[in-house]
Amino acid sequence: MGLAALARRFAEAIGDEWVITDPVRLRTYECDGLTHHRATPGLVVLPDTAEQIAMVVRECAAAGVPYVARGSGTGLSGGALPRTDGVLIVTSRMRRILRIDPDDQRAVVEPGVINLELTRAARPYGYYFAPDPSSQQICSIGGNVAENSGGAHCLKYGFTAHHVLACEIVTPDGEITTISRGDGGYDLLGAFVGSEGTLGITTKITVRLTRLPETVQTLLAAFETIEAGGAAVSAIIGAGIVPAAIEMMDALSIEAAEAAVACGYPEGAGAVLIVELDGPAAEVEREFAEVRRLCRERGAFEIRTAADEAERELIWRGRKSAFAAVGRISPAYLVQDGVIPRTALPRVLARIDELSRDSGVRVANVFHAGDGNLHPLVLFDDAEPEAARRAEEVSGRILDLCIEHGGSITGEHGVGVDKARHMPRMFTEVDLDTMQMVRCAFDPAGLCNPGKVFPTPRLCGEVPGIRKEPHPLVREGKAELF
Amino acid sequence: MTGDALEALRRVCDEVREGRPEEGVLGVTPSIVAAPGTVEEASAVMRVAAERDLAVIPRGNETRLDWGMPPTRCDLLLDTARLDRVIEHAADDLVVKVEAGLSLDRLAETLAAHGQRLALDRPLPGSTVGGTLATAAGGPLRLLYGSSRDLLIGVTMIRADGQVAKAGGKVVKNVAGYDLGKLLTGSFGTLGLIVEAAFRLHPLPQARAYVTGAAEHAERAWQAVRGVLHSPLAPAAIEVDAASDGPVTVGVLVEGVPEGVAARAEAVAGVLGPDARIADAPPRWWGVYPEGSTLIEVTAPPSALPRLVAALAAAPGARLRGSAGLGGLFVGLDTTDPAEAAALLKALRSVGAATVRYAPQPVRDEIDLWGPVPALTLMRRVKDQFDPGHRLSPGRFVGGI
Numbered sequence: 001m002g003l004a005a006l007a008r009r010f011a012e013a014i015g016d017e018w019v020i021t022d023p024v025r026l027r028t029y030e031c032d033g034l035t036h037h038r039a040t041p042g043l044v045v046l047p048d049t050a051e052q053i054a055m056v057v058r059e060c061a062a063a064g065v066p067y068v069a070r071g072s073g074t075g076l077s078g079g080a081l082p083r084t085d086g087v088l089i090v091t092s093r094m095r096r097i098l099r100i101d102p103d104d105q106r107a108v109v110e111p112g113v114i115n116l117e118l119t120r121a122a123r124p125y126g127y128y129f130a131p132d133p134s135s136q137q138i139c140s141i142g143g144n145v146a147e148n149s150g151g152a153h154c155l156k157y158g159f160t161a162h163h164v165l166a167c168e169i170v171t172p173d174g175e176i177t178t179i180s181r182g183d184g185g186y187d188l189l190g191a192f193v194g195s196e197g198t199l200g201i202t203t204k205i206t207v208r209l210t211r212l213p214e215t216v217q218t219l220l221a222a223f224e225t226i227e228a229g230g231a232a233v234s235a236i237i238g239a240g241i242v243p244a245a246i247e248m249m250d251a252l253s254i255e256a257a258e259a260a261v262a263c264g265y266p267e268g269a270g271a272v273l274i275v276e277l278d279g280p281a282a283e284v285e286r287e288f289a290e291v292r293r294l295c296r297e298r299g300a301f302e303i304r305t306a307a308d309e310a311e312r313e314l315i316w317r318g319r320k321s322a323f324a325a326v327g328r329i330s331p332a333y334l335v336q337d338g339v340i341p342r343t344a345l346p347r348v349l350a351r352i353d354e355l356s357r358d359s360g361v362r363v364a365n366v367f368h369a370g371d372g373n374l375h376p377l378v379l380f381d382d383a384e385p386e387a388a389r390r391a392e393e394v395s396g397r398i399l400d401l402c403i404e405h406g407g408s409i410t411g412e413h414g415v416g417v418d419k420a421r422h423m424p425r426m427f428t429e430v431d432l433d434t435m436q437m438v439r440c441a442f443d444p445a446g447l448c449n450p451g452k453v454f455p456t457p458r459l460c461g462e463v464p465g466i467r468k469e470p471h472p473l474v475r476e477g478k479a480e481l482f
Numbered sequence: 483m484t485g486d487a488l489e490a491l492r493r494v495c496d497e498v499r500e501g502r503p504e505e506g507v508l509g510v511t512p513s514i515v516a517a518p519g520t521v522e523e524a525s526a527v528m529r530v531a532a533e534r535d536l537a538v539i540p541r542g543n544e545t546r547l548d549w550g551m552p553p554t555r556c557d558l559l560l561d562t563a564r565l566d567r568v569i570e571h572a573a574d575d576l577v578v579k580v581e582a583g584l585s586l587d588r589l590a591e592t593l594a595a596h597g598q599r600l601a602l603d604r605p606l607p608g609s610t611v612g613g614t615l616a617t618a619a620g621g622p623l624r625l626l627y628g629s630s631r632d633l634l635i636g637v638t639m640i641r642a643d644g645q646v647a648k649a650g651g652k653v654v655k656n657v658a659g660y661d662l663g664k665l666l667t668g669s670f671g672t673l674g675l676i677v678e679a680a681f682r683l684h685p686l687p688q689a690r691a692y693v694t695g696a697a698e699h700a701e702r703a704w705q706a707v708r709g710v711l712h713s714p715l716a717p718a719a720i721e722v723d724a725a726s727d728g729p730v731t732v733g734v735l736v737e738g739v740p741e742g743v744a745a746r747a748e749a750v751a752g753v754l755g756p757d758a759r760i761a762d763a764p765p766r767w768w769g770v771y772p773e774g775s776t777l778i779e780v781t782a783p784p785s786a787l788p789r790l791v792a793a794l795a796a797a798p799g800a801r802l803r804g805s806a807g808l809g810g811l812f813v814g815l816d817t818t819d820p821a822e823a824a825a826l827l828k829a830l831r832s833v834g835a836a837t838v839r840y841a842p843q844p845v846r847d848e849i850d851l852w853g854p855v856p857a858l859t860l861m862r863r864v865k866d867q868f869d870p871g872h873r874l875s876p877g878r879f880v881g882g883i
């Protein structure tokens with residue numbers, strides 16, 4: 001069956017209006033948040049139920065047609081980049097919050113539910129959904145699961161993986177099954193979360209909700225240099241304090257934020273640090289005093305404390321707008337996402353600075369300093385020939401630095417298509433082969449979001465389930481037959 | 483054939499000898515025991531095992547070797563005792579990387595010297611890092627800090643074919659590649675040999691308080707648990723201890739700075755009731771598996787607590803203990819009667835998932851240790867990929883895996 005026949009089949013089952021074949025409308029889906037990778041999908045379907053997704057997957061499997069799941073399309077590594085010869089399965093109609101259960105501190109949601117909507121729905125009960133990517137106003141929880149997304153507050157509360165208890169999934173065979181924590185079998189859920197849509201499509205997610213803290217305290221500390229800011233971060237963590245968030249911005253990103261949202265950060269700051277503590281009042285008060293002391297000791301020349309929610313928002317505004325704000329000071333930019341051990345911060349930042357000066361490419365640094373997750377924004381002018389290539393090069397060199405210092409090529413944006421080629425720099429061939437054994441178990445035919453995460457697909461050998469003769473091991477009595 | 487294999491193993495590993503009957507894994511005596519001293523040696527041993535089609539069972543400190551089903555065969559017991567180094571403790575990064583044979587107790591000592599800890603309970607003294615991961619074991623602290631799988635940030639394994647593979651790394655935040663560490667956690671040695679693990683650490687709290695109170699029945703206990711869970715008191719653990727007929731004891735751990743802990747402990751005591759007591763030390767039963775020759779691990783939502791306690795009636799003498807706040811508990815029972823164990827399991831499984839960890843052999847023979855596990859087909863396929871010859875801890879795991 002070709003794509004046209006599939007489209008007819010899906011239209012019959014799901015309804016005409018939910019199957020897109022019109023080239024103009026297809027273009028809407030040609031990329032995710034990583035806009036320089038584009039491909040017009042062969043066909044888009046917008047199913048409304050798990051059964052419909054299972055049907056779509058079964059038809060694709062039978063026809064040998066690849067398919068890609070898409071939530072809100074905010075991914076920054078091209079994970080939802082469609083296939084021109086395939087089907088894009090969009091979850092945006094599946095936005096029901098099925099249950100909120102404050103007694104058990106959990107919620108059950110459909111995959112298209114927007115991250116912030118869940119927090120909004122849980123707040124009246126005194127709860128929230130802890131993973132808070134900056135894109136939380138638009139990204140879907142299905143996408144969060146696929147990317148194991150984090151946010152500013154994951155330093156204390158962990159990533160999506162720590163908050164998902166179970167997923168109903170449609171397997172690449174088109175079966176609906178449930179993978180969960182604590183069912184006594186393999187932790188398939190642990191492998192699924194963060195697998196970037198390559199092991200199946202999740203259709204229902206049970207998450208843990210987190211109790212709203214008694215108190216939240218936020219401060220902004222300004223330092224003359226980024227090194228001083230980095231030293232303050234080390235001192236805070238070294239003192240045994242686990243803040244809810246520690247974020248840092250350098251002079252260039254402060255300049256951009258100022259231009260965009262007039263956040264009014266202290267003049268002349270080479271770096272600002274945002275530190276947020278939350279929890280029981282007495283602990284927060286005591287540790288907050290300690291944080292202020294440590295910042296001052298490490299050379300903070302101004303410390304502002306948010307007295308209320310409005311002031312807290314003001315402090316966060318500059319940080320939250322940083323990515324977009326960079327557009328004010330540069331026609332184009334690349335967002336990098338790498339991780340280093342937090343103690344390597346000063347050294348790595350100095351090297352990035354060197355790189356920038358040597359190449360003449362400006363780099364604005366915004367990062368989750370508490371867990372060493374860097375988001376360098378590499379600025380360039382796309383009208384200038386070769387500028388994009390030079391920026392790419394600097395961006396790649398920054399990843400080298402991360403690897404050299406024992407870190408990772410991605411802390412939260414995922415590998416997708418963007419970084420698949422970098423995987424062999426972090427992992428050996430055997431490492432990658434072993435990871436792909438999981439993929440072979442779930443998707444031996446390699447139709448589920450192919451071409452993502454791994455630079456080269458692994459041959460899966462015999463496809464389980466369509467074995468015609470007894471396995472040699474069974475014949476020899478060395479293995480059980482199931 | 484044993485003689486041959488013994489020779490081949492001796493060529494690649496310093497410590498290889500014949501197995502002894504008392505080293506049997508649930509009665510299955512290993513032909514050979516090998517104790518590699520390095521990852522390279524472990525890899526070479528696994529390669530020889532692959533070439534000679536030896537069934538391999540990893541052994542840590544034997545605190546949980548009696549969990550699960552007896553292996554269908556055991557040619558080689560791979561002892562991790564010599565793999566016991568702390569590879570790197572990056573104290574300022576709150577990260578530690580260790581070898582799998584290191585005991586959690588020794589690791590705790592090393593870390594405590596720096597005011598740090600791996601926030602993982604040690605229900606059985608002496609257990610190794612590898613064994614704890616392989617059995618996904620944990621205790622009260624899971625409520626606040628997560629389970630072993632959540633604290634694990636990197637893993638090195640030896641595959642069935644002897645190749646060394648790793649996943650994750652040594653930074654807390656990392657989404658590059660599949661998280662094989664989670665897959666290996668709780669895999670009971672059936673997918674590969676865990677040789678190294680990196681963990682995220684936490685600072686040791688300056689102060690702790692344990693608040694305990696008795697509730698006259700399960701419904702009251704759940705009200706107390708719910709009260710604490712729903713409060714902003716940020717408890718590190720909420721445990722219960724209940725017999726089938728007696729009262730239910732609720733225990734809560736608060737951790738933090740001294741002033742804060744005192745005030746929060748008072749507040750918790752207020753929720754638990756007028757008889758609640760505050761102490762610096764844990765109650766006797768804290769973090770200890772309930773007594774009995776049979777141990778069942780139960781997972782159910784926290785609000786199922788009264789129904790779990792009611793289920794104990796199916797086997798008088800059964801005891802329920804564990805994290806009521808999380809919904810991860812244990813049931814202990816002393817019986818050699820398969821029918822009694824089966825009745826208890828049936829009652830528990832009408833409430834949540836229940837996995838038998840150990841039981842006397844006559845009981846084990848008669849009951850289904852796991853009960854229904856939804857994605858078993860996928861699990862079998864994972865096994866087929868990782869261990870196509872079904873040589874790693876064969877028959878020990880769910881569905882005969």
Ligand SMILES: Cc1cc2nc3c(=O)[nH]c(=O)nc-3n(C[C@H](O)[C@H](O)[C@H](O)COP(=O)(O)OP(=O)(O)OC[C@H]3O[C@@H](n4cnc5c(N)ncnc54)[C@H](O)[C@@H]3O)c2cc1C
Pocket residue numbers: 032033068069070071072073074075076078079080091111132133134135138139140141142143144145146147148149150151152196197198200201202203323412413449
């Ligand atoms: C301005 C901005 C800020 C951001 N900030 C952060 C941040 O702070 N932290 C962070 O971690 N990320 C951040 N991101 C990245 C992105 O928002 C997250 O990765 C998010 O989780 C993606 O969700 P989505 O619904 O947009 O997924 P999509 O982009 O649609 O898809 C992402 C991946 O998930 C797969 N997928 C989607 N739905 C399913 C499903 N139901 N089942 C299986 N696979 C599925 C897709 O195939 C794809 O591989 C940011 C992005 C932007 C644009």
